[in-house]
Amino acid sequence: MPKINAARLHVPGHPLQVETVDKPAPGPKEVLVKVAACGLVPNSYNVVNGHTPFTLPDLPAVFGLDAAGTVEAVGEHVLGIEVGEQVYVDPHMTCDTCHQCRKGRQDLCVHGCLRSYMATRSDGRLLNQNRTGGLSEYLLAPDARVARLPESIDLLTAARFGYIGTSFGALCKGELRPGQTLLINGVTGTLGVAAVAIALGMGATRILGVGRNRKLLARVQQMAPDRVETVSSEDGVDLAAWARGRTGGAGVDVLYDCLGVGGQGNSTNALLRGVKPGGCAVLAAGGVEGQISQSYAEVVARDVRVLASNWFTSGEIDQMIAMIAAGVIDLSFLEHRPFPLAQVNDAFELVGSRPGGFANVVVLPASLEAPVGV
CATH class of the missing domain: 3.90.180.10 (Medium-chain alcohol dehydrogenases, catalytic domain)
Structure with missing residues (x-):
């Protein structure tokens, strides 16, 4: 043989x-x-x-x-x-x-x-x-x-494509639409940078990114300086208030959480308050510890859905490949x-x-x- x-x-x-x-x-x-x-x-x-x-x-x-x-x-x-x-x-x-x-x-x-x-x-x-x-x-x-x-x-x-596709599938599950706003927790990582490129191709008009490494955060922002803004989680900023402030007080349409292994869900939980009522949070970080919680009153008043996304479908990978081939999603980064x-x-x-x-x-x-x- x-x-x-x-x-x-x-x-x-x-x-x-x-x-x-x-x-x-x-x-x-x-x-x-x-x-x-x-x-x-x-x-x-x-x-x-x-x-x-x-x-x-x-x-x-x-x-x-x-x-x-x-x-x-x-x-x-x-x-x-x-x-x-x-x-x-x-x-x-x-x-x-x-x-x-x-x-x-x-x-x-x-x-x-x-x-x-x-x-x-x-x-x-x-x-x-x-x-x-x-x-x-x-x-x-x-x-x-x-x-x-x-x-x-x-x-x-x-x-x-496995990890680019993971972010593509997550943003599809979150129903990100042209003209909407997106908040990415863990934006400097493998999933996060891919999500920026995908969201730009999907027509998101404002992308907010949270990470730790300031040098990498600056590089992320340069991917589209007029549409992308970043902040370090180590700056002591109220991140939910920052997200609302960058969206005229409304909050973002979609939160995509893609923290790396070892990350803490506490930051994710706090960022839920930066999502607008009726919005959506999609969690894709399987190695994160902690709890996500909303009070009964918050669920009734704000109706923010929390979803999980583990991978992508065959149809989604074909759609993503077509968008990359057409130049709609730019992976030159x-x-x-x-x-x-x-x-x-x-x-x-x-x-x-x-x-x-x-x-x-x-x-x-x-x-x-x-x-x-x-």
Whole structure:
């Protein structure tokens, strides 16, 4: 059987090992993708080091959440996906048979997981059926989890689509509309910077951002100085009052909370008072501690909905790709930091240092040597 290179985790907290594994072959409804790029985000550092409350796949396993590449082969029952096409591989795996899946809520699948990453609400059985991720030269994916990419989208950018798509799905769930206002808590992170770019493309006329790093906050504001304004949470400002003051006292239409792992929900709770009556808060930060609460009187008087958003749908990722390809969503803010597969542990160290949402740390599985000209 042909062999390929892959980076496998044997023990959490220990370096990943680049090893040879069997090259997979597609089943009837599977697609074999030659991986050009696999994106890493700060939480992936926590996951491979075992700093997560969620279920990991049985080890050793090939990690790598976000993968983009070229279709090399398709199963005999695959329709509409051709060899040679560029694709993004969605790692969200669902059983499609449980009650939630059958009523169209795959985001609440009782067996749901992110392949080669973690399972947040299940026992990990589906996770262990899909233990090869994007840190491999080749990757198998169900045909329903493959999104076709136009040639105008480069694969380094596409390797970030899991987290860009997370913010896109959250803003869709919050029903952000042209002409509305948006408040982002955690604006300098991977999800937050993406949300600014997406909201600008969606037609938000005012975007308010809360973060800590003043240097990164200034960069966020420069993405659209006439529409984006930021403040540091360390300035001692009443953030809800600040949000209301920047919207003529009304409050924002949508609050998007995307704090990083280890963040505190207390700031989110306070920011709810910066949302206008009838508005919406969307929470997407799974690693945040604390409680969100509203009094009975507040619920009746203000009717601010609090929703959760865990990922995106297949329809949403296709919509987002179309908007990026058309230039409606501008991702030129991304600064690609590519690493060959042999330097995968260096890539994890860099992303673990939390370089901010502008940096796009990417591993190139087909390259064992330092990438040239990227």
